Amino acid sequence: MRLPLTAMQHIYSDPTFQMATDQFDLIADHLQIPKDLRERLKFPKRSIGVSVPVRMDDGSTKLFHGYRVQHTLAMGPTKGGTRFGPTVTMGEVAALAMWMSWKCALAGLPYGGAKGGVYLDRRVSVNELERLSRRYMQEMIPFIGPHTDIIGPDMGTNEQVMAWFMDTYSAYTGYSVPEIVTGKPVSIGGTQGRREATGRGIVYLIERAANILKMKLAGGRAVVQGFGNVGAVAAQGLAYKGGMKVIGISDVTGAYHNERGVDVRAAERYALENGDLAGFSGAEPIPAEDLLTLCCDVLIPAAVSGVIHGGNAAKIQCRILAEGANGPTTVDADRVLFERWNEIFVIPDILCNAGGVIVSYFEWVQSLQSLFWNETEVVDRLFRLLETSFSSVIRRAREEKIPHRLAALAIGVERVMKARQYRGLFP
Numbered sequence: 114m115r116l117p118l119t120a121m122q123h124i125y126s127d128p129t130f131q132m133a134t135d136q137f138d139l140i141a142d143h144l145q146i147p148k149d150l151r152e153r154l155k156f157p158k159r160s161i162g163v164s165v166p167v168r169m170d171d172g173s174t175k176l177f178h179g180y181r182v183q184h185t186l187a188m189g190p191t192k193g194g195t196r197f198g199p200t201v202t203m204g205e206v207a208a209l210a211m212w213m214s215w216k217c218a219l220a221g222l223p224y225g226g227a228k229g230g231v232y233l234d235r236r237v238s239v240n241e242l243e244r245l246s247r248r249y250m251q252e253m254i255p256f257i258g259p260h261t262d263i264i265g266p267d268m269g270t271n272e273q274v275m276a277w278f279m280d281t282y283s284a285y286t287g288y289s290v291p292e293i294v295t296g297k298p299v300s301i302g303g304t305q306g307r308r309e310a311t312g313r314g315i316v317y318l319i320e321r322a323a324n325i326l327k328m329k330l331a332g333g334r335a336v337v338q339g340f341g342n343v344g345a346v347a348a349q350g351l352a353y354k355g356g357m358k359v360i361g362i363s364d365v366t367g368a369y370h371n372e373r374g375v376d377v378r379a380a381e382r383y384a385l386e387n388g389d390l391a392g393f394s395g396a397e398p399i400p401a402e403d404l405l406t407l408c409c410d411v412l413i414p415a416a417v418s419g420v421i422h423g424g425n426a427a428k429i430q431c432r433i434l435a436e437g438a439n440g441p442t443t444v445d446a447d448r449v450l451f452e453r454w455n456e457i458f459v460i461p462d463i464l465c466n467a468g469g470v471i472v473s474y475f476e477w478v479q480s481l482q483s484l485f486w487n488e489t490e491v492v493d494r495l496f497r498l499l500e501t502s503f504s505s506v507i508r509r510a511r512e513e514k515i516p517h518r519l520a521a522l523a524i525g526v527e528r529v530m531k532a533r534q535y536r537g538l539f540p
């Protein structure tokens with residue numbers, strides 16, 4: 114029987130938050146974290162909800178709802194992306210902020226986790242998007258700063274939105290503050306290699322997993338759900354660097370299958386020109402739910418959370434599951450996948466998609482110092498940090514005979530917990 118919700122749980126009531134806290138409870142049991150510390154680690158430190166009035170192109174004013182959650186302040190400033198989309202609630206943002214805390218700690222970055230977003234359930238014009246972005250940023254100004262909370266991109270936002278965020282913040286301070294956002298264009302202080310960072314990191318980790326499994330990627334089959342910043346870059350890496358056939362891709366409009374291999378560059382061009390993959394002729398449309406169960410060597414969910422669940426986990430037919438999205442796998446699905454550990458090598462989200470925040474960290478450091486690195490330096494440092502995280506997760510999983518997700522989360526949660534304990538309780 115479910116217990117009545119406390120006021121705090123009401124604020125965050127959302128399936129994604131439930132999933133993140135269920136996961137956290139498993140880790141807390143594994144690490145035997147005392148009850149009072151559990152609560153402090155689980156619930157966000159600060160959660161901000163704002164009304165964002167925007168003048169629409171037709172002259173009307175529409176009120177949007179925006180959020181920002183700063184999960185823990187024990188590790189340094191907070192860091193996290195901004196999601197514009199139809200799933201955004203305070204609870205979803207809180208779940209994503211919590212995962213960011215464990216992710217940053219696992220990668221050894223000096224950040225606590227944060228996340229933000231605006232509930233957006235319709236297409237908006239570029240002008241409306243600009244006004245929405247600027248007004249959201251303006252509402253956030255009292256709560257963020259280059260040493261308080263640094264904003265980045267996530268689903269539904271991009272380099273252009275980051276540029277508007279930075280410009281709005283800079284107009285307020287009276288001078289340019291590039292270090293307030295990451296994922297901005299290189300011409301205004303962004304870093305080389307940020308746009309590709311998450312996808313590139315995913316491909317690096319897939320290669321490491323294949324190496325452990327003594328599996329050849331070239332000629333193998335890959336399936337990618339989501340064809341945005343993360344999915345499209347990862348698909349390109351697998352196709353053109355790894356020599357794989359990408360037999361299935363998808364986006365919000367549906368899923369597309371071509372057993373001979375999709376021409377990934379053509380698909381990317383098509384999506385750029387048309388806004389999405391609807392009508393792409395280089396593959397056959399298939400039901401969206403069939404994409405994840407296609408027989409393949411590598412499966413990358415790179416869109417929304419909860420897509421691998423109790424209902425389809427037993428039907429997944431891949432050798433490597435590389436979680437590009439945040440929270441693509443539910444706790445129910447995890448139980449099934451753990452039973453199948455011999456068949457499916459899971460690279461859990463907080464490890465797999467960490468390339469984005471790692472290069473965002475590099476961008477923040479470069480912006481603070483006004484000293485810029487070339488792409489080779491960025492990629493080299495990215496791979497070194499990913500290698501350290503990957504090895505520590507594999508080692509811990511082997512030593513404690515636990516799934517990769519539990520190992521990754523245990524390392525992240527433990528580091529945050531130690532920081533909390535060292536800093537003590539004020540007053």
Ligand code: NAD
Pocket residue numbers: 266267268269270311338339340341342343344363364365366389415416417418437438439466467469470
């Ligand atoms: P994006 O907005 O660039 O692309 C998202 C893609 O997913 C689009 O192709 C969209 O059409 C598709 N999509 C949306 N809803 C879908 C659905 N229900 N089914 C199938 N496809 C759907 O976003 P992104 O930056 O590529 O982020 C994708 C995922 O990766 C998110 O979970 C995000 O939190 C995570 N992530 C992103 C980064 C980053 O650097 N951008 C870093 C770490 C994690």
